[in-house]
Amino acid sequence: MATSTAGSEFLRPPSNQDFDTVRREPSHYNPLDTFRLPSGQDRHYQQQYGDMYFLRLAKLKPAVEEIAVDAWEGFSIAGENARRVERVLDVRQGELCWVAGTIYMDMPLKPNILDDLTKENYTLAPPPRPTYQDPANPDSTQIMLEDESGRLRLTGSMLRNTQLCTGAIIAVLGTENSNGDFEVIDIKVPDLPQQPRRWESEGVDAPQKGPSKGKIAFVSGLGITGTSSDTLALELLTDYLLGYTGTASAEGAPPNASAITRLIIAGNSVGARMTVDANAETKKKSGPKKYGYDASAYNASPITRLDSFLAEILPSIPVTLMPGESDPANFSLPQQGIHRAMFPQARAYCAPPAAGAEKPEPGWFDSVTNPWEGDVEGWRLWGCSGQNVDDVLRYLNFANEEGNVGDGAGDVKARIRIMEAMLRWRCGVPTAPDTLWSYPFQTDDPFVMQACPHIFFAGNQPRFKTATIESDSPLKLNGADTEMTGTDEETTSGPRVRLISIPKFKETGELVLVDTETLEVEVVKFSTFAGQQEKQ
Missing domain, CATH: 2.40.50.430 (OB fold (Dihydrolipoamide Acetyltransferase, E2P))
Known part of the structure; x- marks a missing residue:
């Protein structure tokens, strides 16, 4: 009986053959504290x-x-x-x-x-x-x-x-x-701001190395509930990130996981409303609750399962974790990073607290804000967990299509056009503080983009979509033939941005990979056989 190449590569007997050591590409990472709020008594809410x-x-x-x-x-x-x-x-x-x-x-x-x-x-x-x-x-x-x-x-x-x-x-x-x-x-409209050249913000030249095959991985909407319903999908994702699913040389195999330099999780890692025990109604106690919160109704299983998932992959791959609207973080934007105390296992990979006013070095595990801005492999990234796109969609005429074609092509195309509009407005969260809760900034509005990013992403969208835009040029929904190398010979005259709509992993099982040299995008989809339905 003949077997496929991918199957023979994965299901083979033990061998004494010596294989080359597979090493992951190093990550060049520089997070920016654009949305970091002051701590303690320096954080005020009295201003208008x-x-x-x-x-x-x-x-x-x-x-x-x-x-x-x-x-x-x-x-x-x-x-x-x-x-x-x-x-x-x-x-x-x-x-x-x-x-x-x-x-x-x-x-x-x-x-x-x-x-x-x-x-x-x-x-x-x-x-x-x-x-x-x-x-x-x-x-x-x-x-x-x-x-x-x-x-x-x-x-x-x-x-x-x-x-x-x-x-x-x-x-x-x-x-x-x-x-x-x-x-x-x-x-x-203001149109795209000035865009820094690759590696410019770090003040260094491009690393002296040969052609890179590195990739940046994006995922959002893990929706971990702490139950058996999310175990298999997380295990498949974990096995791929750790390199347990074979090599890219096999036919039908996903891209080589060792090329992934960093994993960015764009919010909603914990399932919505899953931090409250389902049996909380039967456990109600008489008397008033302190601050409207009942500790007996809290369910720690989702965040514990997320901690275990991170602790399993962190020895192999660095992770940037953004909070979302369903995660244990403050609700108003900008959401501050999920506190390290929530991750008793994964926090060993966090950076130690900074001494004095010095900016701490980023850790292998970096819990960041939402929205977030930073440099990865020399490219400027700006992204949000999806609240900004969802809220702007409610202002527009096609917002009422959400209930009918929420996962259709027209809806995702509209979301990409909203992302383009935000860049041309130079404001990543324009509806804050009117219809999106926000911290009352008094001396600076960090939602205004000072520099044009190379990658602009939004998490927790109904479907994957990518596009490229340029200054004074129409949106290109099919950006497969567009390269962004950042070299002197091939740099365009104006800013060029890669837009990425990151789908919910819980619903689609999709992981988005971006090439670190060309910014080309590909998707790895994880799915399981659901069984055949019996004919009626």
């Missing part, structure tokens, strides 16, 4: 959230005005030249002009923090809605442009063809009509 919008506008207004000047300088209609207006309240009826400001969208189903505070369980996060628009009355949504002087309501057919959400900084060209609304003719 309005400061974030003013900071965002102050940072991005010069950039969008520069683009607007280049595009609209000398633009005229019926002999009237468009003039620049400094403030939105300086717009005059009938005059052709342009002005920059912050988008604010008044929508009927948007959550209201004042309503949340009146509820009995006000310490809990409000349940997410599939859309903030009213399907029965789509015209109820009002789009406004605001700055420090006031607000101006926008209207026109141009808005229906443009993706906008609260918090985006744009410039609009048009004129005010008799109703006091601003008829929009054209819209400009």
Whole structure:
């Protein structure tokens, strides 16, 4: 009976043959503390959230005005030249002009923090809605442009063809009509910021070595519940990362796991609502609960299983762990890293605490923030666990498709276009703090992108999708033929970014691999035979 090449490679008898030692490619890793919050008494919540919008506008207004000047300088209609207006309240009826400001969208189903505070369980996060628009009355949504002087309501057919959400900084060209609304003719956004060259941020030249076959692995949505339902999928992933599934030379085998330099876990490693015991209702005690929390209802199995998974792979591969909305971390963005005390086994691979004000060296196991920014193999990465994309999707017209085609091609394509819009807005989390809970920053808005990343990823999406975008160029959904080497001869004139929509591993069993030289993307899928259903 003939066997396949892959099968004979994996199921072979013991041999005395000497094999070459397989070594994993080293990882060049430089995490940035962009979203690290101050600790202890230095973390305050008394300040107003309005400061974030003013900071965002102050940072991005010069950039969008520069683009607007280049595009609209000398633009005229019926002999009237468009003039620049400094403030939105300086717009005059009938005059052709342009002005920059912050988008604010008044929508009927948007959550209201004042309503949340009146509820009995006000310490809990409000349940997410599939859309903030009213399907029965789509015209109820009002789009406004605001700055420090006031607000101006926008209207026109141009808005229906443009993706906008609260918090985006744009410039609009048009004129005010008799109703006091601003008829929009054209819209400009800040576009991609300046992109550092590869290895530039580390201040060193590229490592002196031959052609690299390294890969960066991304996974999200492990959804560990601590039960037997997630055991097999995690074991398959573990065996592959540790190199137990054969070599890439075998036909049908996955890429060589020894080429993976680092594993990045993009949130939701613990299953949603699985940290509460299912039998908690039968264990209710009389009397008030301290801070609304009942310790007897806590179930530690999910985080314990995650700790065991990390401890098993960490001797072989470095791991960067981001928290998600279902993980044991603070709920508001930026989420701080999951505390090392939650990992009694894996914390042995963490970096020791820093002495004084010095920045600690990253450990083999690095529990980071969400969002997160850092350099891996010389490339700048910027990513989130998916809350930013999910929330912006609720502002747009195709948000109501979420319940029908949540895992369809159209939905994933829309999410990639949202990621592109965020980069062109230069803001990774534009809807914070309006509809995404956020820390009230007062002196700086870290969600504004100071530098354009080479890889921009979002975790916990319904399906895998990748694309490449360039400055002033349309989105390329099929980026398979695009290389990003970072060398002097092949560097493009403008920024180029690889977008990656990372699917939920719990639902798809997919691990995303990015080549460290070309930034080409491939997917390794783990699945099991579910058995054949009997014919009825």
